[in-house]
Amino acid sequence: MWQQVELALSQSAHRVLVKLASFLPGLLALLLAVIILAAIGAGVAVLLRRTLTAAKFDERLARNATAVISDWSPANSPTALIARVAFWGCILIGCFIGISAFDAAYPGDSPISNFIIPYLTHSIGAVLLLIAGTVIARFLERSVLIGAVNAKLQYARILSLGIKWLVLVLTAAMVLDHLQIGGAVVELAFGILFGGIVLTLALAVGLGSRDIVSRSLERSADLRSTLDPIPGDPDYKPATPAETLRHF
Amino acid sequence: MASTQTNVDLTSAPATSASGLLVSLVPLPQEAFDATLSNLALAFPDQTVLVATPDAVPQSSSGSPLRFLPYTLTAVSATPWVLTAADYLNTYKLARENNATACVLLGAEAQSLHPEAIRALARSALESDLTLAHYDLGPREGLVNSAIFYPVTRALYSTRPRFPLAIDISLSIRMAERLATTAQRFTAAGQNDGLLWPLSEAASANFSVAEVSIGTRTLPQPAVPDLNALLAHIASSFFADVDAKASFWQRARGTQPAQSLTQTATIAERPDIASMLDAFRLAYTNLHEIWSLVLPPNSLLGLKKLSVMSPDTFRMPDNLWTRIVYDFILAFRLRTINRGHLLGALTPLYLAWVASHLTLISNGTAPEKHIQDLAVAFETDKPYLVSRWRWPDRFNP
Numbered sequence: 292m293w294q295q296v297e298l299a300l301s302q303s304a305h306r307v308l309v310k311l312a313s314f315l316p317g318l319l320a321l322l323l324a325v326i327i328l329a330a331i332g333a334g335v336a337v338l339l340r341r342t343l344t345a346a347k348f349d350e351r352l353a354r355n356a357t358a359v360i361s362d363w364s365p366a367n368s369p370t371a372l373i374a375r376v377a378f379w380g381c382i383l384i385g386c387f388i389g390i391s392a393f394d395a396a397y398p399g400d401s402p403i404s405n406f407i408i409p410y411l412t413h414s415i416g417a418v419l420l421l422i423a424g425t426v427i428a429r430f431l432e433r434s435v436l437i438g439a440v441n442a443k444l445q446y447a448r449i450l451s452l453g454i455k456w457l458v459l460v461l462t463a464a465m466v467l468d469h470l471q472i473g474g475a476v477v478e479l480a481f482g483i484l485f486g487g488i489v490l491t492l493a494l495a496v497g498l499g500s501r502d503i504v505s506r507s508l509e510r511s512a513d514l515r516s517t518l519d520p521i522p523g524d525p526d527y528k529p530a531t532p533a534e535t536l537r538h539f
Numbered sequence: 540m541a542s543t544q545t546n547v548d549l550t551s552a553p554a555t556s557a558s559g560l561l562v563s564l565v566p567l568p569q570e571a572f573d574a575t576l577s578n579l580a581l582a583f584p585d586q587t588v589l590v591a592t593p594d595a596v597p598q599s600s601s602g603s604p605l606r607f608l609p610y611t612l613t614a615v616s617a618t619p620w621v622l623t624a625a626d627y628l629n630t631y632k633l634a635r636e637n638n639a640t641a642c643v644l645l646g647a648e649a650q651s652l653h654p655e656a657i658r659a660l661a662r663s664a665l666e667s668d669l670t671l672a673h674y675d676l677g678p679r680e681g682l683v684n685s686a687i688f689y690p691v692t693r694a695l696y697s698t699r700p701r702f703p704l705a706i707d708i709s710l711s712i713r714m715a716e717r718l719a720t721t722a723q724r725f726t727a728a729g730q731n732d733g734l735l736w737p738l739s740e741a742a743s744a745n746f747s748v749a750e751v752s753i754g755t756r757t758l759p760q761p762a763v764p765d766l767n768a769l770l771a772h773i774a775s776s777f778f779a780d781v782d783a784k785a786s787f788w789q790r791a792r793g794t795q796p797a798q799s800l801t802q803t804a805t806i807a808e809r810p811d812i813a814s815m816l817d818a819f820r821l822a823y824t825n826l827h828e829i830w831s832l833v834l835p836p837n838s839l840l841g842l843k844k845l846s847v848m849s850p851d852t853f854r855m856p857d858n859l860w861t862r863i864v865y866d867f868i869l870a871f872r873l874r875t876i877n878r879g880h881l882l883g884a885l886t887p888l889y890l891a892w893v894a895s896h897l898t899l900i901s902n903g904t905a906p907e908k909h910i911q912d913l914a915v916a917f918e919t920d921k922p923y924l925v926s927r928w929r930w931p932d933r934f935n936p
Contacts, residue, residue, distance in 0.1 A: 350783065368874070430877065433829065433876070433877070433880045434879070434880065434883075436825060436826070436829075437826065437829070437880055437883035437884055438767075438883065439825075440818075440821055440822045440825050440826055440887065441767045441818075441822075441883060441886050441887065443814075443817065443818055443821060445821065447821070447825050448824075448825050535677075535679055536679050536682070536893070537677075537679060537680040537681065537682065537758070537760065538681075538682045538683045538766055538769070538770070538893075539620070539681070539683055539684075539758075539760065539761060539769065539773075
């Protein structure tokens with residue numbers, strides 16, 4: 292009996308050691324790939340930064356007035372944006388190479404190969420989705436807020452927050468779906484939340500615009516009753532000062 | 540100082556020989572085109588003048604001083620109320636092909652220009668590299684120019700002309716060439732409607748600059764009067780130009796002598812500034828977070844005080860507006876936030892300045908005096924911009 296127990300224990304210990312021995316080189320390969328590609332990425336970024344600075348890339352871009360790239364570079368110059376993209380691109384490639392190397396260390400039918408590796412790849416995709424979603428949410432929030440304020444909408448803040456949370460909820464749902472977490476519960480929760488936000492926005496905008504719509508209708512009615520009075524007409528009123536304001 | 544300025548008197552001696560003069564016209568309606576040609580014929584009665592026009596050319600009589608150079612528009616301009624890169628490039632090409640020595644560009648609504656004004660522009664082109672028109676505007680006109688373009692250009696480039704984006708200008712051939720070179724960068728990128736800032740170009744090239752008072756003129760207005768989009772479009776171009784010429788204006792020194800004030804009329808009745816104040820207060824409530832990324836605490840405090848002022852006493856101090864504009868130029872350069880957002884956030888502040896300006900002039904202050912005082916405030920505060928441009932991370936209360 293004890294012999295069988297000992298045998299079973301030694302066999303499981305052996306299996307653990309074998310698994311560990313085959314796991315460590317894969318992990319080492321992954322880390323090495325990421326580190327080497329990060330170093331290459333840093334080198335490429337420095338090289339790009341120096342080359343573009345020497346070529347006065349920012350000034351040329353500004354002169355040519357192609358503002359698309361420069362608009363999207365957050366707090367630095369387009370040169371910095373390109374260098375950063377190159378650096379993180381290299382790290383991403385390193386991750387993919389590392390994962391492939393990690394995957395190659397296992398036979399095709401092992402659980403790690405079948406489950407963990409694809410999940411790891413999905414996790415990277417999910418992180419990218421999360422970053423992109425957050426950036427887009429912030430961008431849209433500010434765009435809507437500024438646009439709504441300039442359009443003199445009293446509910447500008449609610450509208451911008453609504454847009455921000457719509458995008459964030461959509462991103463969260465996409466991330467969870469990408470990671471295959473939650474299944475139908477996430478879809479249901481997303482539907483309820485998304486619908487709820489849209490309904491809230493519709494109510495807020497609808498109620499907030501009630502006065503505007505009434506005023507607009509009243510104006511239309513007034514206009515119909517006094518159509519285009521001409522100078523000399525008793526109803527004629529000269530242009531108000533606000534109407535003659537010329538900004539350009 | 541980078542350039543010299545002269546004011547050309549309309550009442551002085553008749554025009555010198557205008558041989559080799561090219562007058563470039565933008566597309567005009569038939570009636571306006573005919574009136575402009577009549578004015579040109581009156582302006583140059585005994586000289587041959589080349590007239591470049593995209594419109595259908597009439598049969599010229601044998602005694603007419605006008606020789607037409609028809610050209611074909613490559614694209615219809617989306618901003619026909621200002622001179623664009625395509626206009627400058629086209630004018631230079633025609634001038635070079637026809638051996639013209641000077642060019643006069645007349646913007647839209649050119650039929651409202653007096654023949655003497657056109658003649659004065661042409662005469663000035665023989666003496667100065669760049670001549671800009673000076674318009675007599677009402678107190679409620681050209682407000683963006685008065686609030687931003689004029690004071691900033693005067694402070695940064697030490698130049699005097701009142702309308703940096705004038706639509707009637709005359710150029711020497713070397714100035715036309717320089718502008719065409721700049722314009723080509725825009726047209727090569729497919730941006731025929733790109734805006735050029737001739738005054739800063741002339742100042743940075745050390746070319747001579749003059750200003751001609753042409754009196755009243757019908758100024759063309761944008762087809763779509765969307766202030767937010769227009770202000771963002773033009774201010775973006777202006778700030779980008781300031782950024783591109785930073786190496787020049789950081790060295791430019793000196794202030795301009797006081798300009799003789801033109802007698803623009805004051806406002807008799809109280810202006811309606813309620814909607815502008817509402818827009819500013821709404822923005823103060825909602826955009827405070829975005830402004831705080833761009834403006835230092837001192838300016839934010841100034842805006843807070845403004846937000847609670849009553850309409851009767853609403854007054855934005857000149858130094859506050861100066862700091863706001865300079866900080867927005869800096870934020871544009873540093874890309875503190877997305878440039879579209881930045882320029883969108885400027886609109887309510889500009890409306891607050893307009894409300895303040897209208898309130899001030901309705902209380903008896905001459906409009907032009909306020910504009911000149913503002914320009915002096917920009918000149919006085921220029922070291923702040925230069926300092927923050929060079930050391931943007933330095934502590935700024």
